[in-house]
Amino acid sequence: DLSERLKQVASFIPKGARLADIGSDHAKLPCYAIEQGLAVTAVAGEVAAGPLAAAEKNIRARGHNGTIRAKLGDGLAVLENENVDTITIAGMGGPLIARILDEGKSLLSGVTKLILQPNVAADHIRVWLYENGWSLAAETIMEEDGHVYEILTAEPGDPDAAYAGRNRDMAMWLGPYLLDEKNNEAFKKKWTKEKEQLTNIKAQLARGEKTPALLEKQKKLDRQLGWLEEA
Ligand code: SAM
Numbered sequence: 001d002l003s004e005r006l007k008q009v010a011s012f013i014p015k016g017a018r019l020a021d022i023g024s025d026h027a028k029l030p031c032y033a034i035e036q037g038l039a040v041t042a043v044a045g046e047v048a049a050g051p052l053a054a055a056e057k058n059i060r061a062r063g064h065n066g067t068i069r070a071k072l073g074d075g076l077a078v079l080e081n082e083n084v085d086t087i088t089i090a091g092m093g094g095p096l097i098a099r100i101l102d103e104g105k106s107l108l109s110g111v112t113k114l115i116l117q118p119n120v121a122a123d124h125i126r127v128w129l130y131e132n133g134w135s136l137a138a139e140t141i142m143e144e145d146g147h148v149y150e151i152l153t154a155e156p157g158d159p160d161a162a163y164a165g166r167n168r169d170m171a172m173w174l175g176p177y178l179l180d181e182k183n184n185e186a187f188k189k190k191w192t193k194e195k196e197q198l199t200n201i202k203a204q205l206a207r208g209e210k211t212p213a214l215l216e217k218q219k220k221l222d223r224q225l226g227w228l229e230e231a
Pocket residue numbers: 006022023024025026045046047048051073074075076089090091092100
């Protein structure tokens with residue numbers, strides 16, 4: 001009963017992974033990863049008591065007491081005293097995922113793979129990865145139940161590698177690997193809708209008083225609309 005979205009996230013978990021799933025809710029992803037023989041151990045991290053209780057219940061019901069540990073904690077704090085090499089963070093906004101990574105970056109030293117699934121604003125994550133010594137390794141975009149989701153994976157490495165030969169600001173916004181998949185239906189759907197919204201905002205701004213802040217916004221919009229045209 002796992003969503004296609006979480007199955008796609010799981011598809012990036014390396015075999016033998018020591019996983020931590022941050023914001024795990026019912027711990028569906030770590031249960032699946034163990035059952036599929038992907039992860040060998042997992043931590044299900046949760047900041048809220050209700051979802052943590054749901055995770056504990058699900059882990060027990062599926063017989064994973066010995067391999068999955070549910071832990072209460074904010075973001076990456078649950079990595080303390082754990083041996084983890086792979087992290088999944090799914091189903092949150094890009095800015096929240098970026099903040100969780102930033103606040104916990106001192107705990108990432110043994111981690112060799114990040115698998116991140118922002119519901120919106122993936123660009124915040126790409127910028128964080130770039131500025132913190134992570135190399136964007138792969139990206140997927142998909143649609144399920146009318147929502148478009150992006151999945152980003154990263155490994156320690158050269159942050160520039162994914163952006164070589166590209167306009168970096170444009171690629172951070174749209175996804176350097178996703179740009180190569182521009183015939184992907186989900187990509188087209190997401191950015192066609194975005195283009196309509198940006199065009200509407202542009203029309204609204206055109207009616208406003210020409211303050212420096214407004215002119216700055218207009219410049220950014222024109223740049224983004226140009227990128228969408230190009231893509
Ligand atoms: N990861 C699951 C998925 O993709 O279906 C659940 C997503 S659910 C929308 C987000 C979960 O993240 C909630 O259970 C929430 O309590 C948890 N969460 C939010 N902020 C968090 C944080 N700073 N640290 C740990 N968990 C957090």
